[in-house]
Amino acid sequence: MHSAVKENFKMSGFLVFFLIHSTQTGIGMLSFQRQIIESAGQDSWIAVIIAGLCLHIVLWMMVKILNNPSKDIIDIHRFCFGRLFGNAVSLLLIGYFFIIALTVLLAYINILRVWIFPSLKTWELSLALLIILYYLITGGFRVLTGFCFFSVLLSTGLMFSLYFPLQYGQLSYFFPLFNHSFSDLLKSSQSSSVVFLGFESLLLYFPFLKSPQTNIKWAHFALLFSTIKYLALLIVTLLYFSQGHLSRTLWPTLEMMKIIEVPFLERFEYLFIFIWLMIIIPTVCIPLWCCTRITKRLFALKPQLFLVVVLAFLFIAAQPFNDQTKIYALSRFTSQIGFYFVIAYIPLLFVLYFAIKKMKGKRLAQ
Amino acid sequence: MQRTFHDSLKEISGSDDFAQTSVHTKWNSFYLSYYNTLISREQLHHEILTFLKTPESSINHLQELRALIPIEDIRVSSGADEIMEHLMNGSVFIQLDENYNEGILINIGDLNSAIRKNNDTENEYSVVGPRVGFVEDIDTNLKLIRRIIKSDKLKFEESTVGSLSKTRVAIGYIDGITSPQHVNTVRQRLSDFDFDVIFDSSFIDQVITDNSNSPFPLFMTSERVDRIKYALISGQLVIVCNGSPYVLIGPATIFDFFISPEDYYLPWVIGSFFRLIRYFGVLFSIMATPIYVAVTSFHYSVIPRELMGSIINSRVDVPFMPVVEALFLEITIELLREAGARLPTKVGQTLGIVGGIVIGQAAVAAALTSNILLIFVSLSALASFTTPIYKMSNTIRFLRFPLIGLAALWGGLGIMMGIVLILGHLLRLKSLGNPYLVPMFPFRYKDYRDSFVRSSVEFSYLRPGYLRPLTQKRYNVRPRKDKGDNFNEE
DSSP states (O other), X not given: OTTOOOGGGOBOGGGHHHHHHHHHSSTHHHHHHHHHHHHHGGGHHHHHHHHHHHHHHHHHHHHHHHTTTTOOHHHHHHHHHOHHHHHHHHHHHHHHHHHXXXXXHHXXXXXXXXXXXXXXXXXXXXXHHHHHHHHHHHTOHHHHHXXXXXXXXXXXXXXXXXXXXXXXXXXXXXXXXXXXXXXXXXXXXXXXXXXXXXXXXXXXXXXXXXXXXXXXXXXXXXXXXXXXXXXXXXXXXXXXXXXXXXXXXXXHHHHHHTTOOBTXXXXXXXXXXXXXXXXXXXXHHHHHHHHHHHHHHXXXXXHHHHHHHHHHHXXXXXXXXXXXXXXXXXXXXXXXXXXXXXXXXXXXXXXHHHHHHHHHHHHXXX | OOOOHHHHHHHHTTSTTEEEEEEEOSSOEEEEEEETTTBOHHHIIIIIIHHHTOOSXXXXXXXXXXXXXXXXXXXXXXXXXXXXHHHHTXXXXXXXXXXXXXXXXXXXXXXXXXXOSOOBOOTTOOSSSOOBBOOSOHHHHHHHHHHHSOXXXXXXXXXXXXXXXXXXXXXXXXXXXXXXXHHHHHHHHHHTOOOSOOOSHHHHHHHHOSOTTOSSOSSEEXXXXXXXXXXXXXXXXXXXXXXXXXXXXESOOGGGGGOOTHHHHSOHHHHHHHHXXXXXXXXXXXXXXXXXXXXXXXXXXXXXXXXXXXXXXHHTTOXXXXXXXXXXXXXXXHXXXXXXXXXXXXXXXXXXXXXXXXXXXXXXXXXXXXXXXXXXXXXXXXHHTTSSSHHHHHHHHHHHHHHHHHHHHHHHHHHHHHHHHHHHHHHHOEETTEESSTTTTTTOGGGGGBTTSBOOTTTOOBOOGGXXXXXXXXXXXXXXXXXXXXXXXO
């Protein structure tokens, strides 16, 4: 099989924990609260739990089709749709991962512009970031995994800063409990499932894991950990802000960080935003790596060359997004695509894969 | 055509320190050739010439001549290259007949006479613990190692590198502990090695390193015998090079460079505390000045109100941008350090006073810099010297310059970009094919027993797993018989 990865390039299976968790917790953590409460209000924490549980099922499906023997989505597409059409579908995935990377990059640049450097040009910053991305991605998948590890350490460490806003929490903001209809909750969980996006890159790096059978539990732990993290963040946010205040706050997490004060440091959100660079880098790097991986598998293209092309496209594509409404529209669009990709396309693929497998098995038996 | 000794003789007889003499007695004639700069004259007179004159009969055969002389290191040879090599190493070549190529080589080399006999570990000082260091002679160095590790498993593999210097290089490892894969890698890289003169082991470091474009040292160098001993028993290999008091240790991880042997001589609580102080020192030393530049150029709003007053007061007369001011001071410190390193010790002390106190105070008084920055810069210089290995502390001092530049460009974001790049670089680095950031990444929780903190001897009985040692256990931990665990009965 083409996707066979040489044994010495494989990594310990438990590292999938860091890969999945770090790709899920990115730029979404800074602003996801506002969209979630639109329909479910103070009950939206239930929606996060629902979304997390649903994604566990999706993850289980993904692992089911990728496993035995371990392969990536390109093999599955070829298996399900035939070689030519399958490759064409895989090609669309490049666009998907590209747009995810673009959205994260632009959202971060936007935050920087709004909060810290109002006069900063998009091109300066995107150029600098792209050079860094190039250096990291050419280091190979192992370097990216290492980076994911450090990003998880940092984002988990930063969670402790929630202690400060929690002190100002009002328990009454949390009540009344359960006064939203189930359809409201579902709507809200749709918008909250968007923040978990990123773990679908597992479809491409799955063959890099050693003994996936025993280690896939770490993927589920990662998803669970992300759910807990988002849940904690959401609960603190709900306690800190009133509903009316929250619906008019673009970046609730950053607003909460503003109140932290230590004797030698004020405006803690500055530090928070800068450290967040470390945390968003995996969420940009891994999708970009996936782009290069797809082309390498489809056309046997040299990944360095294609990476330069992708980064150049990213640079050009980032330029028109110079104001907030455009970036906002883009991220809405991306989350729509991502939502349907994860919730609709992967289960579809799952059904298709096993149906075809059964049919082929029958044919062989006859 | 094979080169004969006579051909080679023509080439070397041009050198004035090459001597050819003959000894004639009643029965025999002997023809001696040697470099008088390389041999011990005393040995030549007492142990060779006296015995050459004793026989009362004619000697016709080289074996007879060999039996005559009471030195063990004698070989019969006729190959020109072999003879030349031995002459270079301090042998005397004795022939029975000038026209023959054959003769005996007697090693009476005195290569150590111009070399110091002992070395205090001045550059890697520790308050407690042995102070014996390596010297420039490989035999003494190997002796020092062998004297401490009394095991037949300790192996030294010698080879010669350098087309002109013909330097002896020995790979030391413990059979059954050190991973053979690492030994093979070094062996392979040394045999692919081409260089003319090896002045110091750091040349070997630079040529066989995994990445020569990195500011980070990928092999550890040490002049301390105890550190080398510790590296050997924990499963690393060492490379000893003739002419260099510094021995290389590989594969190294970045955390090895912040370990001082003294950590092991002090109680583990104290040792761990000092080690943590060192890590803090590194972070402080890299980050302090860039953060100052970032905060004062872009993010003054992060300074609390109470602190703002003193910073404004200190900067109010300074006419420069923070980055100019910071670079001015940092470069001053680098100048002081460089001058201090080049000057004789006694002059160096004067320099410390002149540089540290006079220049610093005068710069503040002249309003060239703010005194808060002066504190930051001198503290971070101080912190950078806590790193026990000189090569690493150089790297740390270097790293802050790109970070200052980035901080001046994009403030805190620039610093973060620099950190991302450094981290990405560290993740890429490998030492002898071993990841450089292990046990941090790839994460090995068992090896944390001796990394950021040093745990007590009851817990650190395992060798680091990332070195892939063949035997994992260093020693057995037995419960103490005289120590009860029932606190009620104490």
